[in-house]
Amino acid sequence: MSLHNKLAVVLMSGGMDSAVCAAIARKEGFNLAALHVSYGQLTQAREQKAFHDLADYFKALTRMVVDIDYLAKIGGSSLTDSRIELHLNSGQSHSIPNTYIPFRNANLLAIATSWAEVIGAEAIYIGAMQQDYSGYPDCREEFFEAFGKAIQTGTKPETKIEIKTPIINYRKQDIVRIGLEMKVPFELTWSCYQNSDEACGECDSCRLRLKGFREAGRIDPITYKK
């Protein structure tokens, strides 16, 4: 790592996708400004631990944890609203899952852009995947293109910040395979939407993770509740 490298804000939830994103950002020559956003989700303390472990691992030059509890206040998602039952075992439904948090990625990118402009970062890495999450409108390429134009027009003329979505066309099995090739420490990541001690293995996020490992023919290093 060099102090002369350029800087990228990397949105890191603590999950596998953003961990792979961080590894890609490092490989592409960036030092990391690691950004974690909590938004009142049930497992936020566990996710923060995973974030710090990963930021340490990737030797982030700077890090910031932001709490936007207003997303929980706004509600509308089972991830933040305890009155909506968490959607388990949803299978192959093509409707938008009720874990969707309205326009969440725009909130994350707005924060990341404000920070990037102040610290002089040239890129924002976000680990969105449009295929596995095709039900989330703010995970699609068109959305990121449009938001990139908002950044161009809404920041200082001398500010150049590019949104990077290096894994947008990956599936979970690609994340597993490429992550393992890049020696991403998946044992430090956290995916479960429901538990904070042992992963439940049943929520959409656990199922997607387990399916990814299965399809890649690898073993998930974390422990699941029996």
Next chain:
Amino acid sequence: MSLHNKLAVVLMSGGMDSAVCAAIARKEGFNLAALHVSYGQLTQAREQKAFHDLADYFKALTRMVVDIDYLAKIGGSSLTDSRIELHLNSGQSHSIPNTYIPFRNANLLAIATSWAEVIGAEAIYIGAMQQDYSGYPDCREEFFEAFGKAIQTGTKPETKIEIKTPIINYRKQDIVRIGLEMKVPFELTWSCYQNSDEACGECDSCRLRLKGFREAGRIDPITYKK
């Protein structure tokens, strides 16, 4: 006011511009979902009082106050960073004032959109003015157009939310004149960046306000420190 009217999220800082925006939204047939965002600015308690007074006056159907103190953490502006001296008496400088909060309006619009999508609001009113604030890149029409595309692409297919910038080409004197015609209660608004008891009359925001009243040939109903 009818319960059958359509609903608009109106971003209301407590200042004159957003008060006029709220009046325009009502005139255009919307019931109001009043949204106030604090971001660690020096005068935030005073601004919140103005917000509630105005939301009462305009009979908002619902209201929400959101605190995004991360903008203060991010810094970069004299409005939120006490280490940067507040820019007084700047006159006609054409550079970006140091009260600029990087990409602030994108943060506000992201919150407004998340809320609008959950409550079914069809419009977001924001009182940005590109002329008087030409130094703020996120007050320009191009930015709002780009953000509108981000909303289109990043929300559910059935969600239709339009960004309304009804005063974007006004100057402060127009705000005063049109606001008084619409009986906007300017005595309830707050503009000063520096004080919370009596307006200082010296900061950029007070100077712009006073100039607006002077050029419109009207008297500002609030009291200034002598």
